[in-house]
Amino acid sequence: MAKESTFSGMLITLLLITLLSSVALGYVYELTREPIAVAKMAKKNMAIKKVTPAFANNPVDDVFSVPSDGDSLYLYPAKDSSGAVIGYAIETFSNIAFSGSIKLLVGFLPEGNIKEIAVLEHKETPGLGDKMMKSKSDFSYQFEGKNPASFVLKVKKDGGDVDAITAATISSRAFCDAVQRAYNVLPKGGTQ
């Protein structure tokens, strides 16, 4: 250990250490920038692939957004090899969740039927609200194949058609809210 703590000594050492660290970090950042972007893209694609029919395009390239409640929903169109739209994955959200907001990716077929719903982000209580995730319970399966035009996206308590998660009505309401929000911006008629 160096014993002398002169002002210039401290200044120079700290300056050198911070300088060296930032150079090293800049180098690693450059090195990992590409793989990070690839990983993020793959993650999004994987989620989209899960909720839409098999597509031939790259939905992330064709994304467009629709404003809703001060935020935006993102629509990822899935197209077949002829370029016709065969479904949409809509990144939607709800702010009425039990804690924080939830983010869902809802897959729609062109005629408006829900194909599948994946939870992207949530902060709900483990063991209760987190049952909205497919890996935790069958809750989200009841939406599959339903068309929100006839299937009322409200929990049964509120006069809708959705069986709420036991002891997690608020989370279930938020889930319905997010799906409804996605349905509202779905391009009707199937073509864009």
Next chain:
Amino acid sequence: MNYLKDLTKGFLKDNPTWGLFLGLCPTLGTTGSALNGLGMGLATTFVLVLSNVFISLFARVIPDKVRIPAYIVIIAAFVTVVDLLMSAYTNTPGPNGEPSLYDSLGIFIPLIVVNCIVLGRAEAFANRNTVFASLIDGVAIGIGFAFSLTLLGSVRELLGSGSIFGMKFIDGDGILVFVMAPGAFLALGYLIMIMVKLRKRLSKA
């Protein structure tokens, strides 16, 4: 110096979790499953080894009064490196939509910088020992930390989800509380009790 003895000290005598009781916050927070515990342990080991090496390298030229800020900058740099590397290479979600390792460790990766085990080893060991001895120390403590996190993660995953490393061998839901925060305290408490008992028995023999 007996390097073999130094290498194994992390398992029992100087184990961060049940020997030194340091870094308990990530220990409790990230051990919901064995894989998460192992991932966190290895990330911390990486930071611990490299920061130990570089701090022991520079300790002689760093003035005493600014040594803590200097150490923190070195540690923070390596934590950022780990964070970047993990977001690039451990960010693929599981086949059934389970969150990726990077996502499930979440905020605890950047928080390695305030893990007292890292700064603790810098202050207590690296700044007064040679580079090689500090390297060994970092490896030993890091492996010990990874070991205790993996063990705690396995116990909690086994009791809470009936599986270890995602391999299911008990049907059903398991005891939910062990996956949540209170279960972390319970499991850690019993684990510490067993390890302290074990250490006493070994030191008597």
